[in-house]
Amino acid sequence: MAANPRPDAALPARHGVGASCVGLPPGPWPRLIDFLIDRFPGVAPSEWAERMARGEVLDEAGRPVGPAAPYPAHGRLYYYRSLPHEPANPVQETVLFEDDWLVVADKPHFLPVTPTGKYLQETLLVRLRRRLGRDDLVPLHRIDRETAGLVLFAKQRASVRRYADLFATHGVIKTYQAIAPWDASLPFPQTRASTLEEAGHFMKMQERPPEPGAAEAPNARTTIELIETRGALARYRLHPLTGKRHQLRVHMAALGLPLLGDRIYPRLLPEGSDDPTNPLRLLAERLAFTDPVTGQAREFTSERQLHFPGAA
Numbered sequence: 684m685a686a687n688p689r690p691d692a693a694l695p696a697r698h699g700v701g702a703s704c705v706g707l708p709p710g711p712w713p714r715l716i717d718f719l720i721d722r723f724p725g726v727a728p729s730e731w732a733e734r735m736a737r738g739e740v741l742d743e744a745g746r747p748v749g750p751a752a753p754y755p756a757h758g759r760l761y762y763y764r765s766l767p768h769e770p771a772n773p774v775q776e777t778v779l780f781e782d783d784w785l786v787v788a789d790k791p792h793f794l795p796v797t798p799t800g801k802y803l804q805e806t807l808l809v810r811l812r813r814r815l816g817r818d819d820l821v822p823l824h825r826i827d828r829e830t831a832g833l834v835l836f837a838k839q840r841a842s843v844r845r846y847a848d849l850f851a852t853h854g855v856i857k858t859y860q861a862i863a864p865w866d867a868s869l870p871f872p873q874t875r876a877s878t879l880e881e882a883g884h885f886m887k888m889q890e891r892p893p894e895p896g897a898a899e900a901p902n903a904r905t906t907i908e909l910i911e912t913r914g915a916l917a918r919y920r921l922h923p924l925t926g927k928r929h930q931l932r933v934h935m936a937a938l939g940l941p942l943l944g945d946r947i948y949p950r951l952l953p954e955g956s957d958d959p960t961n962p963l964r965l966l967a968e969r970l971a972f973t974d975p976v977t978g979q980a981r982e983f984t985s986e987r988q989l990h991f992p993g994a995a
Contacts, residue, residue, distance in 0.1 A: 702741065703761065786817075789833060
């Protein structure tokens with residue numbers, strides 16, 4: 684039987700979760716399970732044996748493999764992730780729009796868009812796949828777990844690239860709301876332009892100071908408008924003109940205006956410090972674009988609200 688060159692595109696999702704893929708480099712492992720134990724030290728050997736027994740580990744042709752299967756270098760292996768002790772997440776998403784091509788979801792704070800780390804079933808993608816019965820649903824962009832608001836998904840795999848290219852070429856107008864400190868000495872509106880790079884921790888980004896005499900163009904630009912002030916705080920409208928990771932959070936913190944509820948900027952708080960009463964005050968409020976498939980003008984607005992401390 685000929686191997687399927689892309690079985691991950693055809694393998695059915697299980698409980699809304701698609702198959703993950705790992706390459707098989709040359710190495711000393713006599714069996715596939717030996718490689719998996721070495722490659723994923725956080726997963727117990729007994730867990731891999733149980734997954735194989737349940738048919739959750741597949742070879743390059745999409746066929747289940749058992750614990751005694753020999754190691755085939757230069758191939759690929761597929762497996763289904765599982766988290767036996769994933770806690771339930773009470774926050775709920777809303778589907779604002781659905782047609783033959785798109786699903787637009789309005790995400791609450793503290794819900795990841797896609798599976799990562801300790802989050803699997805309690806993610807927006809997996810929830811929507813199960814809710815809508817669409818295992819082929821694909822997210823077209825990301826927003827942070829702590830951020831609320833709009834996320835677009837493609838329903839047809841054949842159209843994913845066309846929509847993804849729209850985001851990659853900045854063909855989508857993205858608008859955010861944020862609540863942060865108010866500094867009367869800062870002029871608004873203004874555009875923050877800087878070069879962002881990874882900081883010393885994998886979770887953080889930072890602005891890189893321009894080098895003397897260098898002609899490097901900034902890789903991140905954000906237009907910031909003032910909507911209203913309330914005491915020492917203000918509501919802002921943010922327009923990212925580029926799409927660097929954590930761009931809005933870094934730019935606001937660099938102005939001395941860190942977003943309320945931010946657990947990364949300016950100071951990284953320990954994991955597990957989520958506070959549902961004090962979420963990150965950042966909302967993906969609006970998306971507007973010309974649909975590359977239908978040619979229609981699309982505009983979607985979140986139904987969620989950001990509240991000042993003490994407000995209902």
